[in-house]
Amino acid sequence: MPELPARELTFAQAVREALAEEMRRDKRVCIFGEDVAEAGTPFKVLSGLVEEFGRERVLDTPISEAGFTGMGVGAAMTGLRPVVDIMFGDFLTLTMDQLVNQAAKVHYMSGGTWKVPMVLRTTLGATRRSAAQHSQSLHAWLSHVPGLKVAMPSTPYDAKGLLKTAIRDENPVVFFEDKMMYKLKGPVPEQEYTIPFGVAEVKREGEDITIVATSSMVQVALGAAEMLGKAGISAEVVDPRTTWPLDEKTLVESAKKTSRAIVVDEGYGRYGVSGEIASVIAEGAFYSLDAPVKRMGAMHVPIPFSPPLEDVTVPTEQAVFQAARAMCGKR
Amino acid sequence: MTIATDQSKVIEGVKADHWTRIYRRMVMIREFEDQVNELYMRALMPGLAHLYVGEEAVAVGICEALRQTDYITSTHRGHGHCLAKGASPDRMFAELLGKEAGYCRGKGGSMHIADPATGNLGANAIVGGSAGIATGAALSSKRLDTGQVTVCFFGEGALGQGVLYEVMNLAALWKLPVIYVCENNLYNEYTHYSETTAGDMLARGAAFGVHAEGVDGQDVRAVYATAQRLVERARKGEGPAFLVCDTYRYHGHHVGDINREYYRSKQEEQEWKTKRDPIKNFAGWMIQQRVADEMALEEIRKNVRVEMKAAVEFAIAAPYPKPEEADENVYA
Numbered sequence: 001m002p003e004l005p006a007r008e009l010t011f012a013q014a015v016r017e018a019l020a021e022e023m024r025r026d027k028r029v030c031i032f033g034e035d036v037a038e039a040g041t042p043f044k045v046l047s048g049l050v051e052e053f054g055r056e057r058v059l060d061t062p063i064s065e066a067g068f069t070g071m072g073v074g075a076a077m078t079g080l081r082p083v084v085d086i087m088f089g090d091f092l093t094l095t096m097d098q099l100v101n102q103a104a105k106v107h108y109m110s111g112g113t114w115k116v117p118m119v120l121r122t123t124l125g126a127t128r129r130s131a132a133q134h135s136q137s138l139h140a141w142l143s144h145v146p147g148l149k150v151a152m153p154s155t156p157y158d159a160k161g162l163l164k165t166a167i168r169d170e171n172p173v174v175f176f177e178d179k180m181m182y183k184l185k186g187p188v189p190e191q192e193y194t195i196p197f198g199v200a201e202v203k204r205e206g207e208d209i210t211i212v213a214t215s216s217m218v219q220v221a222l223g224a225a226e227m228l229g230k231a232g233i234s235a236e237v238v239d240p241r242t243t244w245p246l247d248e249k250t251l252v253e254s255a256k257k258t259s260r261a262i263v264v265d266e267g268y269g270r271y272g273v274s275g276e277i278a279s280v281i282a283e284g285a286f287y288s289l290d291a292p293v294k295r296m297g298a299m300h301v302p303i304p305f306s307p308p309l310e311d312v313t314v315p316t317e318q319a320v321f322q323a324a325r326a327m328c329g330k331r
Numbered sequence: 332m333t334i335a336t337d338q339s340k341v342i343e344g345v346k347a348d349h350w351t352r353i354y355r356r357m358v359m360i361r362e363f364e365d366q367v368n369e370l371y372m373r374a375l376m377p378g379l380a381h382l383y384v385g386e387e388a389v390a391v392g393i394c395e396a397l398r399q400t401d402y403i404t405s406t407h408r409g410h411g412h413c414l415a416k417g418a419s420p421d422r423m424f425a426e427l428l429g430k431e432a433g434y435c436r437g438k439g440g441s442m443h444i445a446d447p448a449t450g451n452l453g454a455n456a457i458v459g460g461s462a463g464i465a466t467g468a469a470l471s472s473k474r475l476d477t478g479q480v481t482v483c484f485f486g487e488g489a490l491g492q493g494v495l496y497e498v499m500n501l502a503a504l505w506k507l508p509v510i511y512v513c514e515n516n517l518y519n520e521y522t523h524y525s526e527t528t529a530g531d532m533l534a535r536g537a538a539f540g541v542h543a544e545g546v547d548g549q550d551v552r553a554v555y556a557t558a559q560r561l562v563e564r565a566r567k568g569e570g571p572a573f574l575v576c577d578t579y580r581y582h583g584h585h586v587g588d589i590n591r592e593y594y595r596s597k598q599e600e601q602e603w604k605t606k607r608d609p610i611k612n613f614a615g616w617m618i619q620q621r622v623a624d625e626m627a628l629e630e631i632r633k634n635v636r637v638e639m640k641a642a643v644e645f646a647i648a649a650p651y652p653k654p655e656e657a658d659e660n661v662y663a
Contacts, residue, residue, distance in 0.1 A: 030474070056474065062504070067497025070463010071470055074481075077452060078402065078471035097494070101457050102464060110445035110453055111435035112660035146661050170663035 006157075006187030012045045014156035014188050015121075015177060018163035019046070019083065021192070023053050026081060029167060032059040032068055033085025042087065043123075043182050065094035069120065073103045073172075076118035081167060086122040089176065090136050095120070103172040104147030118173070119166045124152075125178040125216045125266055126314050132302035135310075137216070137266040140273045142174045143243040149173045149197060150243045154218035156186040158241055161195030169197070178216035178266075198245030202254065206236035209260040209324050212251055212277055213239060217264040217315060224320035231321075233328050243273050251277060252284030259290040260327050264315050269297030291327050296320060340622070343552060347622045353395055353551055354617060355631050357387040357610050360411045362632075362639045363420055364582075367410065367427060367441075371586040375647065377429050380441040383411030385581035388609035389514050390415035392554025393482055396562045402450045402468045402481040404461035407442045408514075408580070409454030412484050417449040420639060424646035431652040432645075438652075438660065450479075459485055459492030462511070466498040469509035469571070480565045481509045487575075488519035490528055490535065499571065503539040508565035510558075511536065511573045514548065516580040521594045536573025548576030549607040552616070579603040 009017065023029045031049065033041075037060045040047030050058040061068040065086055072084040086092060092099070103116050124137035143150045149171055153159035159177065166173040203218060204225050213221035218239045225235035238254050240247055255261040261281045263274040274295035281293050299313040338348035364384045370376040383390065386408075394403065394415035405412040413423060418434065426433025427441050434444045445453035452468060455461040465483030472479040489495055490513065502509050519527050536543035542564070546557045554576060561572040581604060583591050591600075617623045623631075 028475075059505075062497070062500055064497035064501065066494045067463055067466075067501055070494060071467035071498060071501065072463075074404075074452065074464035074467020074469075075471045075474075076467070077464065078468040079475050079477075080467075080471045082467075097457060097460060098463055101460060102455075106445075106453065106464075107663050108660050109435060109439040109443040111433070111438050112663070113435070113447050114445055114453065115663040117663075149662075 006189045008185045009156045009188040010182060011156045011159050011177070011184045012043060012182040014160040015045050015163060016047070016049065017188070018160040019049060020052065022164055022167045023049070023057060028079060029081040029083065030057040030059065031083045031085060032061050032072065034061055034063055034087055036060060036085050041085065043179060045182060046085070065091050066098055069095040069098040070102060072118045072120065073098055073106065073116055076116045076172070077106065077114050082118050083167065084118060084120045086120060088134050089122045089124045089138050090133050092122060092138050092141070099142065099148065099172070099174070100145050104145045107171070108147060115170050116172045117170045119175055120172070121175045121177065123179040124176045125180050126298065126303045127180055127310060129305065129307060129310065131305040135303035137298060139174070139176050139243060140267045140271070143273055143276070147172065149245065150176070151197065152176045152215040152241065152243060154213070154215050154239050154241070156184065156188050158195060160188055161193050162197070162241060164194045165197055168194070176215060181216060184219070195241065197242045198247050200238055200240045200247035200250040202236060202250070203239050204235070204237040206234040206258065208234045208258055208328055209262065210236045210238060210254040210258045211262050211264060211320065211324065213237060213264045214243065214266070214273060216266045220315060220317050220320060221264055223317035224324060227317060227321040228324055231325060231330065233325060233330070235324060240277070246280070248280050248284060251281055255281045255285040255293070256288040259288050261285070261289070262294045262296060262320065262323055262327065264296045264320055266314060267297055268300055269295045270300055272297055294323060294327060296323060342620050342622060350617060350622045351631070353391055353555065354610070354613060354623070354628065355635065356391045356395070356415055357551065357613065358632050358635045359420070359639070360387045360390065360414050361610060362635050363410060363414060363423070366424070366639050366643050368582070368586055370427070370643065376427055378440060379585040379587055380427065381408040381585045382580070382582040383408055385603065386514055386516060386548065386578045387411055388551035388554050388613070389512070389548045389576045389578055390484070392551045393512055393558045395555050396558035397480065397482065400450055401479050402452050402465070404452045404465040404481070404483050405444070405454035406461070406485055407454065407456045408486065409442065409444060413444045413446065413451055413454065416451050418444065418446055418451065420642040421645040424642050425649045428646045428649070429651060430646055430649040432649040436652055436656065436660070459489035459495050461485070462489070462492070462495045462498045466502050466507060466509050469502065469507035470505065472508055473505070478566060479508070480562050482512055483509060484512050484514065486519070487513055487515040487524045487528065487532070489513070490532065491519070496535070499536060499539050499541050499573065502571040503541050506568060506570040508568070509571045510561050510565055511541070511571065513573070513575045514578050515575055516578050518580070518584070518594065520584045523594065532575050533573070541571050541573045543573040545575040545577065548578035549609045549612065551609055551613050579607065
């Protein structure tokens with residue numbers, strides 16, 4: 001938590017403030033995407049930016065995700081600092097060649113001569129009753145690719161600090177925002193700050209079990225930790241904040257201290273971020289562990305529409321609580 | 332080098348020494364590619380290469396109309412574009428052989444040569460993969476008011492990629508200084524374009540309000556004159572253009588594509604080589620116009636050959652990168 005005096009901002013306001021500050025600081029920063037200007041996106045995250053910075057810097061595009069993401073790559077190589085807006089994380093599938101074969105590889109393939117200082121902002125997260133093509137959490141796909149960095153803020157404070165770092169980074173950064181978190185409020189200081197990539201934060205200290213959680217799952221983990229506290233189990237919640245670079249040291253140290261770890265991530269568990277983090281902990285803390293590291297993620301189904309169906313596909317406070325309690329030998 | 336005729340003479344609005352330079356550039360590409368083929372045959376080159384032989388007039392005609400600071404994006408068949416934009420053959424050969432001295436320190440190879448010093452944003456091994464990059468570069472130039480123009484080279488195979496039309500639409504909407512140069516060499520790999528391309532090619536650009544025209548890609552004078560016009564209008568802020576250049580690749584899809592009769596006849600290849608060779612035909616015109624005589628052109632060819640041999644020797648002798656460099660340059 002910040003030590004500076006802070007106001008309360010929503011997650012969306014924090015994102016907007018980061019963009020506005022960076023656009024004031026650096027005239028090369030521009031935004032493009034679908035309905036980013038007057039509409040301010042369907043989530044209204046960008047409201048007011050076009051009024052301050054004009055249509056030269058906040059550009060509404062056609063519905064051409066591949067095209068304008070590719071343009072982001074070229075613009076970043078040649079002097080702009082584009083922030084590309086992909087409305088729903090599910091639409092990342094349309095940008096994959098531009099991100100994976102172009103953005104991620106330009107610096108390496110050119111022997112380090114060209115750079116791609118581009119940010120791609122998008123969303124993740126289910127439970128908005130949006131069904132299978134507007135609810136996925138596909139951050140594992142991008143975390144898999146060398147050359148990309150992936151940020152996953154879980155609070156308004158982190159969203160602002162990480163986004164400012166992303167915009168200043170010389171590499172392509174994919175920035176995931178949980179669409180269910182836009183209205184979440186939290187303290188954000190007025191003063192300038194940034195948060196470095198690859199530095200996890202212990203969101204709650206504990207002794208008996210480590211819950212590593214990302215993005216949307218951090219609030220779930222904190223809720224579960226609260227319930228665990230009442231049941232006499234002290235849970236530590238650690239948020240990696242970026243899946244690449246990954247702060248392996250903090251994750252391993254926490255697991256060594258508590259001797260148990262659960263990884264909760266809204267992506268699919270199979271071949272996912274939770275699996276990678278579990279493996280990092282298992283390798284790094286093996287001799288300190290009292291139980292196998294457990295993964296919790298989205299149920300391995302396309303996200304369904306109907307509320308009672310959708311609700312069981314995502315880890316809940318109750319589910320994390322029960323899993324943690326079982327790991328600590330209590331039923 | 333001695334050239335018998337007056338090199339300050341102006342023909343078709345271009346000084347004779349510039350025509351001579353254009354000839355030299357085309358010869359350079361041809362000789363470069365012949366050496367690449369040789370390196371492949373001698374098993375000195377890792378992997379494959381896609382040769383530009385036969386298409387020299389397109390790259391040279393276009394790039395001669397550009398400034399050094401203008402941008403290009405290139406393709407898997409990109410050696411010609413890189414050389415025409417000013418890349419040096421020794422560092423290109425070094426890259427093709429995977430050497431440290433190469434343009435990409437051996438990390439890119441034949442299909443990924445990039446060079447900021449000559450405005451080369453990079454060759455791209457995804458067909459149509461650089462359309463977004465080129466259009467984004469044009470957006471930068473417009474936003475930053477630098478006056479630069481970007482040329483996006485691609486083959487007619489890229490007409491099958493949707494992203495091309497996404498960015499053409501955007502380039503037209505935002506009046507971006509980008510020229511989409513389609514090299515129609517008739518074959519999408521091993522398939523004739525008529526089997527893959529419906530309707531009228533030029534209409535595809537025109538549908539977006541992109542200025543569209545075609546040119547004989549074997550006639551370097553025609554390509555150069557057209558390119559000058561399109562570059563000038565792009566630089567003046569008049570928006571993007573789509574230029575289809577009819578051309579032909581003499582070799583197969585790549586150096587190993589030797590038996591081609593199942594997709595094109597030897598007779599067809601022979602006709603292009605004898606009747607429409609861009610270098611021979613341009614040489615004939617130069618002699619006819621007294622820009623140069625046969626002896627002078629032979630001397631150019633000889634000098635280029637010597638230069639290419641030296642460049643190849645440089646690359647063969649150059650050291651490989653150290654294995655520990657494999658994980659360098661992943662992040663800036």
